[in-house]
Amino acid sequence: MxxxxxxxxxxxxxxxxxxxxxxxxxxxxxxxxxxxxxxxxxxxxxxxxxxxxxxxxxxxxxxxxxxxxxxxxxxxxxxxxxxxxxxxxxxxxxxxxxxxxxxxxxxxxxxxDAVVLTVNVNNPEIDVIRKVGITKEMASRLWSRGMTTWGEVLGTTSTLPVHVFTRSDACGAAETFASWFGKRQEALQATAVFGDPGVAAAIQKDKVGIGYNNVAYVYDQRTKRPFEGLEVIPIDLNEDGRISEEESFYQTSEILVKAIGEGRYPSPPAHxxxxxxxxxxxxxxxxxxxxxxxxxxxxxxxxxxxxxxxxxxxxxxxxxxxxxxx
The missing domain is CATH 3.40.190.10 (Periplasmic binding protein-like II)
Known part of the structure; x- marks a missing residue:
């Protein structure tokens, strides 16, 4: 970590x-x-x-x-x-x-709580990631080794590779995340890392990595903002290819928690x-x-x-x- x-x-x-x-x-x-x-x-x-x-x-x-x-x-x-x-x-x-x-x-x-998708804040495609986010279908393909580049994820011509991480331990985060798109933890195909802290640390070290974490391991509760090196990928809830103002509630843990409590963040991965x-x-x-x-x-x-x-x-x-x- x-x-x-x-x-x-x-x-x-x-x-x-x-x-x-x-x-x-x-x-x-x-x-x-x-x-x-x-x-x-x-x-x-x-x-x-x-x-x-x-x-x-x-x-x-x-x-x-x-x-x-x-x-x-x-x-x-x-x-x-x-x-x-x-x-x-x-x-x-x-x-x-x-x-x-x-x-x-x-x-x-x-x-x-909720499981959120995470990337490295220094990802070369971070501006596009913030604009288009990720859909449930894209997440399902990513964690079944169905995509190998960020261009495939974002719908661009980028050939930047994408490194996908999951959990190696039997855990609620992986089970809840997989259930979002109708799977079980055992079906998630990616580089396996132990524990919430391990996944967060892996993303902090890998500029082209993507993973998932429980909220408490993404946001610093003193500042309410993501830990250094991490950023949350917004979910494109209506799948229109862009993140609208209504879908943008990840800036701080307080804003995200409010969205979860109001049911604006899907369940799962809220749980x-x-x-x-x-x-x-x-x-x-x-x-x-x-x-x-x-x-x-x-x-x-x-x-x-x-x-x-x-x-x-x-x-x-x-x-x-x-x-x-x-």
Missing amino acids: SKYIWVSLMLFFLLGCSGGKQQQQKAIVTEPGDGLTGTIQLSGAFALYPMVVRWAEEFKRIHPGVKIDISGGGAGKGMTDVLSGVVDIGMVSREIYPEELKKQAYPIATVK DLFLVTKGRPQKEVVVAFLKYVLTDGQYLANETGYIGLSNDQLADERDKLKLNKD
Whole structure:
């Protein structure tokens, strides 16, 4: 991972973020020291990692007797770990498969995120890329090795080669991205790189590269703008060969998050992110953490570059925990 992303993410994790308006409701200030103790172990999706770190920081402030261990590794690892009892909670950034539900996977939707397409900001064709964007059909062809030059992608005479990147780990980002054009992760044909940070770093180093990332790994949450070297490719939603003003909402994470929340960005690649337990959670400290995520913790979503759930969806998710709405 490049030094730009590492430095920015580390500052974000250590210091937190200060921008962005929150959910309509104000945070409920809870005094620390209520006696809750215990350990929570989580693993899984890179997409949820920054959000869960932020939640954990605040939850531990409120409950200093609680220890929370968090590791990445991809949505597939999170699901495997929770179903095998290695962790209390799996972080999963894709839909839950029927076979996983049969094995007692118990998903709780927490926030929304999106996968966006990324290129190097110094791509020689960057001006044309900004003007015409990319369609769903073009993306499908690119990730099936159906195109080899940027001229084919952009409809120009350019012979500049295009280097396509995907994820090597079983992950929600790849599964969600592939589902946008009716495929599964296994069907994506490209140079495989591990993790969200790995794909972002690969694009930063390759001027003719194209990849995809979750929003939190593209935008610096201090500046709300893309990390150095990265730019988001706009999606040509109406496929008319140009990016209109209505299709241009990628300048900052705040503008993009607003578009996702309003449904102007397609779903997929916008999607829900889940915290998954094996069966309905029973461990007191785990239930308390999930309750926090679905109540007070929602005000941190926009601040961290995610989209909070609607009040109706929050009520549905709290019902899964047998929680009251207050």
